[in-house]
Amino acid sequence: MTDRPRKYQHHPTAFKRQVVEASLVPGTSVAALALEYGINANQIWAWRKLYNEGRLNMAAQPxxxxxxxxxxxxxxxxxxxxxxxxxxxxxxxxxxxxxxxxxxxxxxxxxxx
Structure with a gap:
């Protein structure tokens, strides 16, 4: 096994909102959505939490x-x-x-x- 540094992806807020809003559609599987977008399902759950707290607004902080x-x-x-x-x-x-x-x-x- 090779030791290589972990690369973090920085996704734009618009992308995060798009994924979260897609995950909120009734009947949508978060796991399937994660595979579709090439991200970890836990990441979608974390973004959903931010979304519910109002912290994924498109505008900058007021x-x-x-x-x-x-x-x-x-x-x-x-x-x-x-x-x-x-x-x-x-x-x-x-x-x-x-x-x-x-x-x-x-x-x-x-x-x-």
């Missing part, structure tokens, strides 16, 4: 509208008290009160993971 204003925080490392909500895919983060910017950045990164 941008958040941000207004930058000068406000003096009440104490170092915090922002003024308020309330807002961030939605990324099917995850939602609701924040109220005084916000630590580092904690907010960590929470958003966890939502995207």
């Amino acid at each position: 941008l958040l509208a941000v207004d930058v204003v000068d406000v003096e925080p009440k104490s170092p490392g915090t922002s003024p008290a308020g309330q807002f909500e961030i939605t990324i895919g099917s995850a939602r983060l609701r924040v109220s009160g005084t916000v630590d910017p580092l904690m907010l950045k960590t929470a958003i990164a966890a939502l995207r993971a």
